[in-house]
Amino acid sequence: MSLTDFKVLSFDCYGTLIDWESGILAAFQPLLDHLPPNHLYLSNPQALISFLNSIQAALEMENPNMLYKDILIACYNKVAQNEGIETTEEERNKFGKSVGSWPAFSDTVDGLLRLKKHYKLIILSNVDRENISKTLSGPLRAVKFDAIHTAQDIGSYKPAHANFFYLLDNLKHDFGFDKDELLHTAKSLPADHVPAKQLGLTSAWISRGHDGVSGMGGDLKDFDGKVAYKWRFPSIGAMADAVEKAFSS
Template sequence: MRLCDFSILTFDTYGTLIDWETGIWDALQPLCARLADPPTREAALATFAQVESACQAATPDLLYADLLAATHRMLIRNWGGEPDEAESIRFGQSVGDWPAFADAAESLAYLKRHHRLITLTNCDRASYRGSSARLGDPWNAILTAEEIGSYEPSRANFEFLLARVAADFGGDPGSILHVAQSLFHDHVPAKAIGLTTAWIDRRAGRGGGATASPQEAVEPDFRFKSMAELVAQHRAERA
């Protein structure tokens, strides 16, 4: 199996292409600054992962900006802080400020010369615009939780992806390689629906972070530490 065998590459954005852990941590600094006993970065991200995934399961039709604001309110309660509605709203609107990984835009620009590129994201369209711009607006299609009505890891999101690929690009599951960092949000449901997957293991095998742990074992078909490493293998295949 080769990367070049696939005509369509589908991507998770946050954690894979956008450094959401840095973005989340930076956006939490106003809250942390006023806590008597602020959490460490790793502890804050782990709590965020638990709270965000619970919010997504409970309110699948909530726009991501509003869901992030709700997550922030719950973090305040968990950490014993004083409510600050304006601060929670600003946190919800921070997605566009989250930085891209250094290798992301260049890697996507290269891959776009050889494949159609689609992102399947838990974000809403308005919040995603800033992230797409940071990545060089490389997408042939942007599929958001806003239009699907549910959040990954829901199977419905991947069924929506397959339907759009078939309708818009004439592709079938065998033409798709799904590229993602999150085992929980992406690899478990993608493999369950029959997709081939590539794991961008940005945390280099370390658990935790802003992504919830998967409830079942999953084995991606490819594994890379970065997008740059994926591109290097792609170039080698074409040499």
Template sequence: MDLTKFQALSFDCYGTLIDWESGLAAVLSPWARSEGLSLSDEELLLAYSTHEAAVEAETFRLYPDVLAEAFRRTGAQLGRPVSAEWAARLGASVPDWPAFPDSTDALARLASRYQLIILSNVHRAGFAGSNKWLRGDFAAIITAEDVGGYKPAENHFRALDTTLDSLGIERSGLLHVAQSLFHDHVPARREGLPSVWINRRRDKPGWGATPQPSGDFSYDLEFGSMGEFADAAV
């Protein structure tokens, strides 16, 4: 693939640019210890993974409420009720989730050649907090709050079509960049978008906090980090 033929890059944020698994584990792990559960971070993330996607597929609610409800359902699965305080703590944690060490520099380099677009399953305030870490120069930011739905549903991608029109970019000039096969590469294939897989879990077994893909997916290139991708694209 000739990466220089693209004019814009759309990014998933959480899992790709922001280390959402570390952010989740920073709350799930101390909760588990307080409940006397001897579970590793990976075991907790696996228990949590399907609940967030299930909540997102139901009636729309803002992402902090998604996090809180998914946490409560995780606790029920593990036989430990989650208090309102713990649920609220996870719901409010998004701005504290760390950026991957290579994200800020990679975004700055990519912005010198491409227009950058965020396509994220969070709320506006959550992403604003995350961008204090990323310091990204984004031409457009599309959140779940903006579109009233969560990937892998089509809402983000219909908004993306409108955004591309407003930026004067043909759909053929867009490349989607994401970690999650479930949230991003399944719909990218459905939408006919070329995509790059940032395989942040390359050295880890299993799916972590992300559900296993529930549909057909494909990607055109794979990199282990944003730094590797920026090296190839700029």
């Protein structure tokens, strides 16, 4: 199997293209300012990321039709309540709509522009239309995607198989491509690579972070036998390097 075998790349957005962790921590700052200097979340931000990710995943599973901005607000409320911190409606709403301010990774835009020369690009994201529109007109404005599919469009959140069936149905209907012509590209092991293996999708792991471990993307040792990605790259930029080499050989 070669990287030249595919016609389309589908991407998770937040955590893969956009720096979800840095963005979410910056958005949490008003709440973090209320914590004592020795608090775990200040000395170890990954503890907050991991806790937030567990709350978010549970909410998405229990409330598949809930908008992502409302999922974020509920997460913010949960953390605040756990710490005994009072928050305002304005503060909560700002957090829920903070997605568009989250930055792209430094390699993302250049990498996507290079990948665009060889593939159609699609986003399959666990987010709502309002928030992703801000990302597309903000940090990713230089990239023209061929399709955008959100949890709001589908009515469920990854890792639900319905999200991937929606992707494949639209891939066939809109572009005439089949599953074996698609390479799904993502950071998150539980949200993307587990269902990819279950559904027989070829995937590439963007293993950002130290040895690929992160609060939102999972730890590879916890998914032994549950994922089967064909390629592993540390970044979108590194993936673009490998693609260019494959197409030039």
